[in-house]
Amino acid sequence: MKISIITIGDEILIGQIVDTNSAWIAQRLNEIGLELNKIYSISDTESAILRTLNRAEELSDIVIITGGLGPTNDDITKKTLAKYFDDKLVTNQEVLHHIKELFKKFGVGEINKLNEHQADLPSSCKVLFNKFGTASGMWFEKEDKHFISLPGVPHEMKNLMSSYVLPELQTRFSVGAFVHKTILTQGVPESILAVTIATWENELPKSIKLAYLPSENRVRLRLSARGIDKELLNEQIKEQITKLKTIIPNLIFGEEKDKLEQRVGAALKKINATIATAESCTGGYIAHLITRVPGSSAYYRGSVLAYDDSIKESLLGVKIDSLDTFGAVSKQVTEEMALGIQRIMKVDYAIATSGIAGPTGGSEEKPVGTVWTAIATPNGVQSVKYKMGTERLWNIRRSASTVLLDLLHILEYNDNKVQ
Amino acid sequence: MKISIITIGDEILIGQIVDTNSAWIAQRLNEIGLELNKIYSISDTESAILRTLNRAEELSDIVIITGGLGPTNDDITKKTLAKYFDDKLVTNQEVLHHIKELFKKFGVGEINKLNEHQADLPSSCKVLFNKFGTASGMWFEKEDKHFISLPGVPHEMKNLMSSYVLPELQTRFSVGAFVHKTILTQGVPESILAVTIATWENELPKSIKLAYLPSENRVRLRLSARGIDKELLNEQIKEQITKLKTIIPNLIFGEEKDKLEQRVGAALKKINATIATAESCTGGYIAHLITRVPGSSAYYRGSVLAYDDSIKESLLGVKIDSLDTFGAVSKQVTEEMALGIQRIMKVDYAIATSGIAGPTGGSEEKPVGTVWTAIATPNGVQSVKYKMGTERLWNIRRSASTVLLDLLHILEYNDNKVQ
Numbered sequence: 026m027k028i029s030i031i032t033i034g035d036e037i038l039i040g041q042i043v044d045t046n047s048a049w050i051a052q053r054l055n056e057i058g059l060e061l062n063k064i065y066s067i068s069d070t071e072s073a074i075l076r077t078l079n080r081a082e083e084l085s086d087i088v089i090i091t092g093g094l095g096p097t098n099d100d101i102t103k104k105t106l107a108k109y110f111d112d113k114l115v116t117n118q119e120v121l122h123h124i125k126e127l128f129k130k131f132g133v134g135e136i137n138k139l140n141e142h143q144a145d146l147p148s149s150c151k152v153l154f155n156k157f158g159t160a161s162g163m164w165f166e167k168e169d170k171h172f173i174s175l176p177g178v179p180h181e182m183k184n185l186m187s188s189y190v191l192p193e194l195q196t197r198f199s200v201g202a203f204v205h206k207t208i209l210t211q212g213v214p215e216s217i218l219a220v221t222i223a224t225w226e227n228e229l230p231k232s233i234k235l236a237y238l239p240s241e242n243r244v245r246l247r248l249s250a251r252g253i254d255k256e257l258l259n260e261q262i263k264e265q266i267t268k269l270k271t272i273i274p275n276l277i278f279g280e281e282k283d284k285l286e287q288r289v290g291a292a293l294k295k296i297n298a299t300i301a302t303a304e305s306c307t308g309g310y311i312a313h314l315i316t317r318v319p320g321s322s323a324y325y326r327g328s329v330l331a332y333d334d335s336i337k338e339s340l341l342g343v344k345i346d347s348l349d350t351f352g353a354v355s356k357q358v359t360e361e362m363a364l365g366i367q368r369i370m371k372v373d374y375a376i377a378t379s380g381i382a383g384p385t386g387g388s389e390e391k392p393v394g395t396v397w398t399a400i401a402t403p404n405g406v407q408s409v410k411y412k413m414g415t416e417r418l419w420n421i422r423r424s425a426s427t428v429l430l431d432l433l434h435i436l437e438y439n440d441n442k443v444q
Numbered sequence: 445m446k447i448s449i450i451t452i453g454d455e456i457l458i459g460q461i462v463d464t465n466s467a468w469i470a471q472r473l474n475e476i477g478l479e480l481n482k483i484y485s486i487s488d489t490e491s492a493i494l495r496t497l498n499r500a501e502e503l504s505d506i507v508i509i510t511g512g513l514g515p516t517n518d519d520i521t522k523k524t525l526a527k528y529f530d531d532k533l534v535t536n537q538e539v540l541h542h543i544k545e546l547f548k549k550f551g552v553g554e555i556n557k558l559n560e561h562q563a564d565l566p567s568s569c570k571v572l573f574n575k576f577g578t579a580s581g582m583w584f585e586k587e588d589k590h591f592i593s594l595p596g597v598p599h600e601m602k603n604l605m606s607s608y609v610l611p612e613l614q615t616r617f618s619v620g621a622f623v624h625k626t627i628l629t630q631g632v633p634e635s636i637l638a639v640t641i642a643t644w645e646n647e648l649p650k651s652i653k654l655a656y657l658p659s660e661n662r663v664r665l666r667l668s669a670r671g672i673d674k675e676l677l678n679e680q681i682k683e684q685i686t687k688l689k690t691i692i693p694n695l696i697f698g699e700e701k702d703k704l705e706q707r708v709g710a711a712l713k714k715i716n717a718t719i720a721t722a723e724s725c726t727g728g729y730i731a732h733l734i735t736r737v738p739g740s741s742a743y744y745r746g747s748v749l750a751y752d753d754s755i756k757e758s759l760l761g762v763k764i765d766s767l768d769t770f771g772a773v774s775k776q777v778t779e780e781m782a783l784g785i786q787r788i789m790k791v792d793y794a795i796a797t798s799g800i801a802g803p804t805g806g807s808e809e810k811p812v813g814t815v816w817t818a819i820a821t822p823n824g825v826q827s828v829k830y831k832m833g834t835e836r837l838w839n840i841r842r843s844a845s846t847v848l849l850d851l852l853h854i855l856e857y858n859d860n861k862v863q
Binding site: 037038039040041042043044045047048049050051052053055060061062063064065066067073077080084115121203214215216217219220235236237238239240247249302304308309313315316317319320321322325326327328329330331332333336340341368370372382383384385386394411412413414415416417418419420421 | 454455456457458459460461462463464466467468469470471472474479480481482483484485486487494495496499514515516518547549551552554556558559578597640721723727728729730731732734735736738739740741744745746748749750751752755758761788789801802803804805820837839862
């Protein structure tokens with residue numbers, strides 16, 4: 026069953042609005058096991074509409090059309106559809122009554138001609154009653170092809186889709202189910218991830234499709250399966266994810282729309298622990314990630330951002346000796362920062378970072394991108410040296426997310442041990 | 445000149461991402477006087493790509509293609525383009541070198557085959573060098589038709605468009621001159637800004653078009669002029685901006701791509717002053733904004749993030765009396781925080797924030813969104829109470845940018861007085 030969307034309206038083609046309707050429709054179709062094959066976005070001109078209807082009819086079984094149903098002169102979808110189907114407009118009394126009632130609700134007693142004409146609809150279509158607006162939906166059938174025209178206003182479109190179009194499509198056309206699951210990874214770029222999980226990927230059952238969706242230092246892995254039995258598909262995907270977790274346990278930080286800092290917060294709450302941070306190169310970004318989570322004040326006590334070295338000594342109790350001997354970007358200083366903030370803020374866990382974010386400040390021994398992270402726990406302190414990149418903002422973000430992921434693994438490991 | 449966009453990728457057709465690239469491209473084309481006629485969104489399959497290329501070639505003069513250029517197996521745009529143009533892939537040594545350097549930057553020494561193949565490009569296209577990624581852009585010419593293939597990752601696509609494609613299209617295809625100037629404002633919503641500058645807007649010469657581009661608590665005002673004489677247009681726009689600056693001096697924080705934190709940094713550097721921050725509700729976000737500017741260590745010394753009230757007392761020297769009498773979210777405590785961090789970190793200027801970011805923690809007297817900001821200067825301290833909104837992240841961001849703008853005005857005012 027091939028499905029196309031045609032969105033009609035200049036506002037998309039001049040970039041004034043982003044087409045969010047199509048993504049919504051696509052998701053809903055997927056949920057009932059139908060796949061969208063193509064989206065056309067075209068202008069409000071008769072020739073473009075007629076040409077695209079023709080083309081979509083050639084290539085699709087179902088065509089969903091959004092937009093161009095308003096009362097003003099620039100909206101021509103309805104009369105163009107009538108022309109395409111060689112039909113004429115007739116007044117639908119029920120719709121006219123509804124339009125009048127709708128305007129009464131908003132305090133308008135008399136409606137004008139433009140609004141009255143909203144009740145004139147092609148005689149051959151099934152009218153889809155729009156309780157939120159004046160633009161009716163229309164469902165045309167032509168041989169085995171279906172054309173469904175909907176208003177572009179998102180909540181009106183969504184209501185017609187949910188209350189009528191989707192149930193009807195499901196009853197008439199959908200076979201089977203379509204299941205998606207997204208796994209969130211962090212730490213290595215797409216290409217290295219792909220090599221690391223190549224054997225697993227190659228051994229995936231044919232029914233499961235894998236997509237890589239990279240962004241910053243993360244890659245989302247989307248597994249999609251199509252079939253008859255939704256539960257079976259879920260089971261199959263779950264099995265593959267379990268396998269995947271044994272291959273890259275340290276790279277996975279969540280599923281679907283999880284956020285790393287939320288998972289860290291949840292892990293801390295679960296064991297009733299508190300945390301503080303002592304940042305240098307990350308410049309407050311770790312604190313920002315932690316505190317943007319609602320309710321973080323339950324476990325987060327605060328931070329000392331020691332951008333200047335003297336602050337590391339005066340506020341965090343880092344030894345002058347350590348600073349002099351090893352420099353600020355060192356295992357010793359970073360661990361002392363973590364232990365210092367843990368002591369000062371009286372917390373169970375503490376994170377510290379010290380590094381060279383760039384673009385300047387690097388040396389041969391410690392080039393830009395050198396970052397030490399330390400995590401103090403109730404049982405001691407551990408630190409790692411990372412080699413990030415040369416881009417300042419990338420280094421800040423990657424350092425922050427790296428140490429948070431390390432912390433999450435520590436918290437989850439400890440938690441596992443407890444149980 | 446007819447222009448189409450083809451976006452390639454299943455992620456749009458399953459509704460996982462919304463196509464924001466096309467709106468951005470449409471806006472940029474408009475700015476150079478070119479119009480987009482159609483957008484096709486299609487799946488990563490050879491047949492769909494070939495068929496749509498064919499169709500777009502029939503109907504357009506310029507076809508802009510985004511997506512499907514990644515290194516993994518699901519990305520097939522490049523080889524399909526090679527097939528469409530009956531071309532073969534050859535290794536571009538310059539691109540290969542760039543890819544290797546790019547991975548070095550991000551701490552990866554050896555690149556694998558998948559990444560190496562990113563340097564294999566169709567022999568007949570002009571290669572558009574992508575400095576932010578491994579996927580090159582490609583420009584094919586076939587008789588009078590142009591096909592421009594770009595990566596789907598937004599910042600990579602935007603960079604190639606801005607640095608190469610748009611200037612080239614403008615030179616070759618657009619008629620006349622187009623001048624744009626963007627003024628950055630912050631502090632009032634679009635609707636209030638519009639009323640405030642209504643007279644000015646109504647008196648703009650016919651040749652100048654004004655667009656409001658709102659985002660978060662900022663509104664960009666874009667003035668565009670179209671005509672023959674570029675210098676004259678620039679002159680006209682400059683004159684209007686000078687007028688505008690006298691109407692809303694306190695709302696403007698920059699032009700074009702200025703960042704507020706950069707302007708604050710430059711102002712501090714100019715007077716050779718240092719700064720520190722004491723944050724509560726903003727949770728490190730102000731520190732992050734300041735420190736993401738390269739070279740900020742020249743003027744920024746650090747921060748105490750006193751999320752827990754006891755830290756305000758122990759590390760910032762806020763009086764217990766003030767906390768008990770007025771509460772943490774108060775003029776007294778916020779001013780004491782600013783003066784405390786100014787003293788402890790021995791800086792010329794200091795910023796402090798204390799507020800209720802939400803979603804919980806509000807009271808009738810101090811509802812969610814109540815935020816006090818204080819700025820300590822060499823001459824004393826001043827504070828302001830703001831009423832932000834109910835969304836946590838919005839409150840954090842808006843508080844941070846509001847106090848930075850207040851600081852900028854103080855720095856610029858002082859600077860003006862000195863001179």
